[in-house]
Amino acid sequence: MRSMLxxxxxxxxxxxxxxxxxxxxxxxxxxxxxGAGASGQVIQKNAANAKTAVTVGSKNFTEQFILGxxxxxxxxxxxxxxxxxxxxGSELIAFKALRGGQIxxxxxxxxxxxxxxxxxxxxxxxKQPQQAFDQLTADLAKDDITALAxxxxxxxxxxxxxxxxxxxxxxxxxxxxxxxxxxQLVINGFPECxxxxxxxxGVQKTYGLKFKKFLxxxxxxxxxxxxxxxxxxxxxxxxxxxxxxxxxLEDDKKLFPPYNITFMVRNETLQKIxxxxxxxxEDVGKxxxxxxxxxxxSRVDLDKQEPEKVATDYLKESGFTK
Amino acid sequence: MIVPAxxxxxxxxxxxxxxxxxxxxxxxxxxxxxxxxxxxxxxxYLSLAAVAIACAIAVPLGLWLxxxxxxxxxxxxISNIGRAVxxxxxxxxxxxxxxxxxxxxxxxxxxxxxPPILTNTYxxxxxxxxxxxxxxxxxxxxxxxxxxxxxxPLALPTIFGGIRTSAVNVLATATIAxxxxxxxxxxxxxxANVYGDAGRLGAAVLVALLTLAADAGLGALQRAxxxxxxxxxxxxxxxxxxxxxxxxxxxxxx
Numbered sequence: 001m002r003s004m005l006x007x008x009x010x011x012x013x014x015x016x017x018x019x020x021x022x023x024x025x026x027x028x029x030x031x032x033x034x035g036a037g038a039s040g041q042v043i044q045k046n047a048a049n050a051k052t053a054v055t056v057g058s059k060n061f062t063e064q065f066i067l068g069x070x071x072x073x074x075x076x077x078x079x080x081x082x083x084x085x086x087x088x089g090s091e092l093i094a095f096k097a098l099r100g101g102q103i104x105x106x107x108x109x110x111x112x113x114x115x116x117x118x119x120x121x122x123x124x125x126x127k128q129p130q131q132a133f134d135q136l137t138a139d140l141a142k143d144d145i146t147a148l149a150x151x152x153x154x155x156x157x158x159x160x161x162x163x164x165x166x167x168x169x170x171x172x173x174x175x176x177x178x179x180x181x182x183x184q185l186v187i188n189g190f191p192e193c194x195x196x197x198x199x200x201x202g203v204q205k206t207y208g209l210k211f212k213k214f215l216x217x218x219x220x221x222x223x224x225x226x227x228x229x230x231x232x233x234x235x236x237x238x239x240x241x242x243x244x245x246x247x248x249l250e251d252d253k254k255l256f257p258p259y260n261i262t263f264m265v266r267n268e269t270l271q272k273i274x275x276x277x278x279x280x281x282e283d284v285g286k287x288x289x290x291x292x293x294x295x296x297x298s299r300v301d302l303d304k305q306e307p308e309k310v311a312t313d314y315l316k317e318s319g320f321t322k
Numbered sequence: 323m324i325v326p327a328x329x330x331x332x333x334x335x336x337x338x339x340x341x342x343x344x345x346x347x348x349x350x351x352x353x354x355x356x357x358x359x360x361x362x363x364x365x366x367y368l369s370l371a372a373v374a375i376a377c378a379i380a381v382p383l384g385l386w387l388x389x390x391x392x393x394x395x396x397x398x399x400i401s402n403i404g405r406a407v408x409x410x411x412x413x414x415x416x417x418x419x420x421x422x423x424x425x426x427x428x429x430x431x432x433x434x435x436x437p438p439i440l441t442n443t444y445x446x447x448x449x450x451x452x453x454x455x456x457x458x459x460x461x462x463x464x465x466x467x468x469x470x471x472x473x474x475p476l477a478l479p480t481i482f483g484g485i486r487t488s489a490v491n492v493l494a495t496a497t498i499a500x501x502x503x504x505x506x507x508x509x510x511x512x513x514a515n516v517y518g519d520a521g522r523l524g525a526a527v528l529v530a531l532l533t534l535a536a537d538a539g540l541g542a543l544q545r546a547x548x549x550x551x552x553x554x555x556x557x558x559x560x561x562x563x564x565x566x567x568x569x570x571x572x573x574x575x576x
Contacts, residue, residue, distance in 0.1 A: 192513035
């Protein structure tokens with residue numbers, strides 16, 4: 001009985017430890033900018049901008065915090081007075097704040113904006129990023145909001161697997177390369193994925209793939225590492241993808257909607273900051289490729305750096321600030 | 323009655339979701355109605371298993387600790403630690419050891435269910451009147467008999483109080499099981515883009531009903547298992563209990 005008590009106490013200790021994070025990082029820190037370093041022009045500070053105040057918003061997860069900081073710090077570098085509201089919760093809250101003028105601008109994903117704000121069905125979203133962006137621009141015009149040119153990267157769904165598993169499966173490159181093998185594979189996704197047409201249902205239909213089992217869990221990389229699942233739905237800018245331990249399969253049948261970032265700005269704000277301010281905002285998004293965004297996310301999620309510092313470093317490494 | 327009009331229509335939409343199948347919000351599948359039967363069955367099975375296992379662990383342990391009257395700190399503080407740790411964190415923690423699936427959620431729910439039962443069993447056993455225990459010893463009962471025939475029956479109402487608390491906790495918390503690949507009534511609550519507001523509210527209503535039913539059912543059971551002596555004793559505690567537990571010497575006196 002005494003040993004049982006010890007066991008119980010030990011269990012209690014483990015429970016306490018579980019509350020702490022256990023993310024691990026197995027990589028060195030590569031420079032962001034991914035070779036595109038020093039591509040930007042140094043942002044010129046204009047003292048006249050000091051009288052113009054801009055409130056920058058963002059949603060409440062890592063990538064959004066970083067992006068919000070990048071845009072905010074770029075405006076600061078140009079001399080504007082910037083206020084940050086970088087924890088606005090879901091897109092519905094952020095968009096409401098934008099339309100209501102509580103914030104002047106925030107970064108949003110094109111696919112998300114179309115489906116959440118304009119009720120476009122996920123399978124109706126244009127598959128070409130530019131087309132999706134054009135449609136969004138047209139929709140936003142009614143709200144007096146301008147969507148600035150989208151980033152090169154998109155944060156969309158893909159199927160990912162470990163390098164080891166990929167080798168076992170004959171190094172597939174595309175999702176359709178899983179044809180004939182998928183019946184033996186366990187696929188992981190977040191719980192809702194199983195019943196969504198832009199997730200598992202879509203993959204089953206568009207690619208004609210049947211999987212052995214769907215395993216619902218948010219801990220996708222842990223589940224892949226342990227071999228509980230063979231394939232998983234990943235987001236293209238997930239931090240662990242920067243570790244190069246995983247292979248991401250191409251969406252060769254164009255199932256998933258584009259999710260590029262566009263910085264949405266109120267038209268009146270755009271007038272206040274003028275063409276110079278607009279150019280700064282458009283320029284700072286240009287070096288943001290998938291590899292760069294993965295790296296920035298990994299500095300926060302895996303290296304535990306602050307989004308503010310990561311954004312500052314990004315602007316420096318890309319040559320926007322000195 | 324000042325009820326926002328939208329609330330009424332949302333609520334009737336939720337009831338409609340419980341009764342009839344419909345196309346999911348994101349399209350492609352039918353949800354609601356009879357689909358909920360399977361989810362409810364898993365929900366109940368999972369919860370029942372968790373509470374049963376927790377009882378099997380916590381009741382004997384609590385009785386023993388209460389009987390020897392030691393480790394009070396342990397019996398009470400385990401309860402507090404158990405409440406402090408988010409169940410969600412436990413699921414993520416156990417993925418490394420138990421994987422994703424039924425076992426993971428079951429263990430997590432058992433850990434959630436143990437503390438109230440353990441604490442109540444301990445406290446219930448400790449609160450048994452010392453006179454009654456002494457008398458039981460006096461008539462030559464072995465320690466095991468004291469536990470079984472005196473302490474357990476007298477502590478039973480308190481123990482059941484713990485089980486009721488645990489059952490309600492577990493039924494409500496089993497809604498997070500879908501995060502570890504077990505589809506319960508939490509699935510419509512978590513998958514908002516598939517089930518929509520009606521699904522969320524509908525499933526929440528079902529969980530609430532299950533919880534109330536379990537509480538009422540266990541309450542009835544609690545009254546049924548409470549020993550007669552305790553029930554009457556509730557009115558006149560001292561005299562009655564003394565008369566029951568201490569053998570009279572009437573034979574000698576006359």
